[in-house]
Amino acid sequence: MATMAAPVSGVHAESSSPSGIWSWLTTVDHKRIGILYLVSAMFFFVWGGLEALVIRLQLAGPNMGLVSADMYNQLFTMHGTTMVFLVVMPLSSAFFNFLIPLQIGARDVAFPRLNAFSYWVFLFGGLVITLPILFGLAPNGGWFGYAPLTTKAYATGYNIDYWVLGLQILGVASLAAAFNFITTIINMRAPGMHLMRMPIFTWMSFVVQFLVILAFPAITVALVFLMFDRFFGTNFYTIAAGADPLLWQHLFWIFGHPEVYILILPAFGLVSEVLPTFSKKPLFGYPVMVYSGMLIGFLGFGVWAHHMFSVGMGPVADSVFSLTTMLIAIPTGVKILNWISTMWGGNIRFTTSMLFGIALVGLFTIGGISGIMHSSAPADLQQTDSYFVVAHFHYVLFGGAVFGIMAGIYYYFPKMTGRMLDETLGKIHFWTFFIAMNLTFFPMHFAGLYGMPRRIYTYDAGQGWELFNKLSTAGVILQGVGMLVFLYNFIKSWRSGPVAGNNPWGAPTLEWALPSPVPDYNFAHIPTITSRYPLWDQKADELVKSEAETTVGGRLKTAKELGIPMPFPTIRPLIAALLMSTMLCSVLFIHAGNLPLAMTIGIGSFLGLAFTLVSWLTSPLE
Amino acid sequence: MASVAKTDPHHAGDAPHAHPPTSTGLNHRKIAVWAFIGSECMLFVSLISTYLIYKGKSLAGPYPHEWWCRATNTIAKSAAELGQCAPAETFKPILNIPVTSASTFVLLMSSLAMVLALAAVENADLPMPSGAWDRILRSSKTWLWMTAILGTTFLGFQAYEFTSFVHEGLTIRTNLFGSSFFTLTGFHGAHVTVGVLWLLALLGIDYKRGLKPADALNVDIAALYWHFVDVVWIAIFTLIYLIQ
Amino acid sequence: MANEVAHAADAHGAHADDHFHPQWSTYWKVAVVLTAITVVEVWIYYIPSFVASKLFVPSLLIMSAVKFAIVVMFYMHLKYDHKLFRALFTGPLLIAIGTLFGLMFLFGKLAIRLGLGAG
Ligand SMILES: [Cu+2]
Numbered sequence: 015m016a017t018m019a020a021p022v023s024g025v026h027a028e029s030s031s032p033s034g035i036w037s038w039l040t041t042v043d044h045k046r047i048g049i050l051y052l053v054s055a056m057f058f059f060v061w062g063g064l065e066a067l068v069i070r071l072q073l074a075g076p077n078m079g080l081v082s083a084d085m086y087n088q089l090f091t092m093h094g095t096t097m098v099f100l101v102v103m104p105l106s107s108a109f110f111n112f113l114i115p116l117q118i119g120a121r122d123v124a125f126p127r128l129n130a131f132s133y134w135v136f137l138f139g140g141l142v143i144t145l146p147i148l149f150g151l152a153p154n155g156g157w158f159g160y161a162p163l164t165t166k167a168y169a170t171g172y173n174i175d176y177w178v179l180g181l182q183i184l185g186v187a188s189l190a191a192a193f194n195f196i197t198t199i200i201n202m203r204a205p206g207m208h209l210m211r212m213p214i215f216t217w218m219s220f221v222v223q224f225l226v227i228l229a230f231p232a233i234t235v236a237l238v239f240l241m242f243d244r245f246f247g248t249n250f251y252t253i254a255a256g257a258d259p260l261l262w263q264h265l266f267w268i269f270g271h272p273e274v275y276i277l278i279l280p281a282f283g284l285v286s287e288v289l290p291t292f293s294k295k296p297l298f299g300y301p302v303m304v305y306s307g308m309l310i311g312f313l314g315f316g317v318w319a320h321h322m323f324s325v326g327m328g329p330v331a332d333s334v335f336s337l338t339t340m341l342i343a344i345p346t347g348v349k350i351l352n353w354i355s356t357m358w359g360g361n362i363r364f365t366t367s368m369l370f371g372i373a374l375v376g377l378f379t380i381g382g383i384s385g386i387m388h389s390s391a392p393a394d395l396q397q398t399d400s401y402f403v404v405a406h407f408h409y410v411l412f413g414g415a416v417f418g419i420m421a422g423i424y425y426y427f428p429k430m431t432g433r434m435l436d437e438t439l440g441k442i443h444f445w446t447f448f449i450a451m452n453l454t455f456f457p458m459h460f461a462g463l464y465g466m467p468r469r470i471y472t473y474d475a476g477q478g479w480e481l482f483n484k485l486s487t488a489g490v491i492l493q494g495v496g497m498l499v500f501l502y503n504f505i506k507s508w509r510s511g512p513v514a515g516n517n518p519w520g521a522p523t524l525e526w527a528l529p530s531p532v533p534d535y536n537f538a539h540i541p542t543i544t545s546r547y548p549l550w551d552q553k554a555d556e557l558v559k560s561e562a563e564t565t566v567g568g569r570l571k572t573a574k575e576l577g578i579p580m581p582f583p584t585i586r587p588l589i590a591a592l593l594m595s596t597m598l599c600s601v602l603f604i605h606a607g608n609l610p611l612a613m614t615i616g617i618g619s620f621l622g623l624a625f626t627l628v629s630w631l632t633s634p635l636e
Numbered sequence: 637m638a639s640v641a642k643t644d645p646h647h648a649g650d651a652p653h654a655h656p657p658t659s660t661g662l663n664h665r666k667i668a669v670w671a672f673i674g675s676e677c678m679l680f681v682s683l684i685s686t687y688l689i690y691k692g693k694s695l696a697g698p699y700p701h702e703w704w705c706r707a708t709n710t711i712a713k714s715a716a717e718l719g720q721c722a723p724a725e726t727f728k729p730i731l732n733i734p735v736t737s738a739s740t741f742v743l744l745m746s747s748l749a750m751v752l753a754l755a756a757v758e759n760a761d762l763p764m765p766s767g768a769w770d771r772i773l774r775s776s777k778t779w780l781w782m783t784a785i786l787g788t789t790f791l792g793f794q795a796y797e798f799t800s801f802v803h804e805g806l807t808i809r810t811n812l813f814g815s816s817f818f819t820l821t822g823f824h825g826a827h828v829t830v831g832v833l834w835l836l837a838l839l840g841i842d843y844k845r846g847l848k849p850a851d852a853l854n855v856d857i858a859a860l861y862w863h864f865v866d867v868v869w870i871a872i873f874t875l876i877y878l879i880q
Numbered sequence: 881m882a883n884e885v886a887h888a889a890d891a892h893g894a895h896a897d898d899h900f901h902p903q904w905s906t907y908w909k910v911a912v913v914l915t916a917i918t919v920v921e922v923w924i925y926y927i928p929s930f931v932a933s934k935l936f937v938p939s940l941l942i943m944s945a946v947k948f949a950i951v952v953m954f955y956m957h958l959k960y961d962h963k964l965f966r967a968l969f970t971g972p973l974l975i976a977i978g979t980l981f982g983l984m985f986l987f988g989k990l991a992i993r994l995g996l997g998a999g
Contacts, residue, residue: 194668231679674968715956874940
């Protein structure tokens with residue numbers, strides 16, 4: 015893949031970096047790591063989508079027997095867990111990795127090897143959670159894993175063990191990446207790239223990294239308790255010992271609500287790049303967009319208990335959390351208005367990317383409005399645990415996050431691969447997705463209001479739910495068709511799509527000044543930025559060196575020829591990630607009753623990890 | 637909000653020559669460590685909150701501040717108030733304030749040793765005083781050793797505390813107090829352990845080639861972590877040990 | 881305190897332009913203050929009448945907050961360091977403390993008296 019040729023205004027941007035599987039296992043290049051995230055997350059997307067397909071086939075009619083109740087539990091648990099942790103988050107990570115250094119004018123992230131480590135930890139964590147479903151042993155406690163239902167007393171199998179361990183491992187990946195990106199954004203901006211000149215995607219990513227470092231510790235602690243309860247016999251969630259059944263719920267949602275913004279803000283950022291480009295207008299109210307993003311992030315820590323109105327927290331708590339939840343709709347609404355104002359009077363080009371972007375504005379608004387409905391505690395009591403809520407969060411997460419990411423993929427594919435995605439196939443993909451999405455999730459509002467509860471594996475006829483379920487199932491099948499079109503387009507275009515220039519869309523932000531695909535060193539020289547929209551406002555020669563300086567013999571110069579020091583590729587992050595994951599998973603043998611083996615593997619991999627880290631820290635970066 | 641162009645001369649020249657200067661003039665790792673510390677606040681708040689939420693919720697003893705009679709499952713402020721209870725059934729309050737006060741003091745003093753180590757490294761290129769005693773006081777090795785030893789002493793106190801609690805009938809599985817107490821303080825102890833290893837690594841460098849003012853940043857980062865662990869203990873000592 | 885700090889920094893002629901770390905004497909003074917507060921904390925723990933009074937918990941909380949702040953400001957030299965570090969620490973700390981208070985309230989460890997009838 016790395017050897018894809020792409021002429022850049024007459025010059026071949028042939029990548030000089032090595033190819034082959036080893037180069038991918040040892041890469042510390044943020045762009046390659048971004049592509050690894052993208053490809054892995056697409057794989058998990060298909061996986062989680064197939065789980066959803068089975069769920070919908072099971073629910074297509076009353077009393078269907080496609081899967082057992084237990085398998086159904088595994089399916090909905092894994093569908094949720096996969097889509098949240100293994101699809102939307104890593105797809106966002108793909109863009110963090112690929113875009114942030116390019117957008118701020120840096121040659122890499124602050125800690126390139128740590129970045130590789132994050133990716134491998136993510137991959138191993140994802141496999142620990144995902145693979146057990148092949149053996150019918152997948153986690154089955156819901157994506158929120160409510161304790162005490164997930165303690166040994168109620169969940170004796172290995173299923174929840176994989177979930178607990180997998181999420182712990184994934185948390186390490188997210189946290190390590192977040193420290194990395196915070197440092198990168200604060201400290202690696204090109205001269206003149208003031209905070210208020212940063213592209214809005216980088217801004218939203220910046221906010222998200224703070225949400226990650228503050229939200230993940232809460233779930234880490236909750237999971238540590240659960241892990242200790244399950245493996246070491248502690249009592250954190252043992253009701254018989256006086257434990258409070260709400261402890262898990264609170265810790266989980268202290269993480270869980272900011273997590274919602276971790277999922278949606280990167281998509282908001284992507285759409286905020288796409289809409290101005292295809293409207294040929296600067297983003298309306300850039301500072302307001304920045305501040306509203308920060309405000310959403312901040313308020314996001316004060317609303318968690320709105321997921322728990324039905325547990326009886328009392329009128330004061332209910333009112334406070336209702337109020338903060340309603341407040342948070344204001345900065346979100348501001349964003350919607352700014353997007354509309356950006357398009358207003360613009361010279362709009364309806365590319366696939368733009369269509370996904372516009373659809374996000376509409377679909378997210380629907381999801382946002384149903385969200386405000388259950389910010390009111392009394393209304394929420396009617397809607398909670400029903401399909402109405404399922405409809406709500408799929409409008410925000412599918413219509414919002416996934417559509418935003420799709421807009422981003424169509425927009426940035428040329429920069430990543432040097433080639434354009436096929437626009438006709440893209441439009442087929444968009445319209446099938448758009449119709450299918452609404453066909454799937456809009457009827458769920460009604461199913462929910464007619465009283466259909468979530469997480470039931472089947473239902474009796476005659477409750478008025480049949481039609482809505484039929485429609486939803488038809489919608490999911492159509493989504494599958496759209497996905498196939500997209501995957502075909504993705505693979506075909508990567509191989510033989512039309513060659514993209516540096517800036518096929520006439521976009522304004524810095525990354526588009528670079529050749530496509532971007533050479534490993536990104537910037538032959540670090541540009542000086544004087545505008546929020548450098549490619550619209552600045553001359554090209556202020557941003558990139560002339561071709562004569564950056565190319566030789568019809569190809570781009572290598573980092574060596576330009577005298578740019580590059581970090582060495584290294585396998586150590588992968589090994590460290592593998593050993594860390596093994597160390598955590600060794601506790602599985604405690605469950606199996608083999609303490610000596612658990613100790614052997616645990617201590618063995620710990621020593622290996624320590625050795626790897628020492629070797630990592632003492633080896634030169636570049 | 638504008639980017640800060642002010643440079644931090646202390647850390648300038650830290651990056652390899654070929655790299656552009658950082659946007660803030662600050663060092664990458666120091667920023668990352670502060671972000672890490674911010675994240676750790678949330679980790680310890682979650683652990684401390686759990687301890688506090690479960691305070692007084694254990695259905696059986698032993699308890700942190702109260703006497704407990706197992707036979708009758710009664711709690712009292714003092715042994716006398718417990719009334720008739722066989723000695724084997726009587727459990728005294730678990731928390732040992734004198735011992736923990738000592739270990740708290742030890743950890744506070746380790747923070748002092750840590751800042752003095754940093755000051756010694758920062759001033760390592762100033763002319764050394766002639767007196768032997770003054771030389772010892774100016775040596776970074778002295779204070780790094782001192783910090784590591786005090787940290788290890790704190791861990792020793794914790795090991796003593798944990799084993800004596802187990803002897804007194806409290807394990808991590810006994811009740812909510814045991815689970816939340818051992819997990820919270822265990823997490824803190826693990827942080828101290830990492831800190832001691834970090835200090836030993838710095839000492840290794842110091843013996844190998846001597847820590848120079850140019851290394852001050854590395855010592856500073858370790859010190860920030862160390863002080864943060866100390867600061868967490870300040871909160872734990874008050875919230876868990878002293879408040880009844 | 882500020883004077884002493886300035887003085888301490890000036891004393892290091894070679895480093896005066898360098899960093900504004902408070903040096904030796906300040907570090908020792910801080911240690912003395914920390915020790916003194918710790919002694920008071922433990923001391924009042926052993927005064928039953930004070931333990932029983934309404935002042936006990938607030939005074940302990942204030943004292944540990946002061947210790948916390950002193951260590952962060954002087955030993956972690958946040959007082960003298962770049963304001964960015966201050967923001968990186970205080971922002972998360974405030975959210976963490978807010979979460980702590982939220983949880984204490986939700987689990988009935990803190991009561992809010994609204995004055996609505998007999999509570
Ligand atoms: Cu929420």
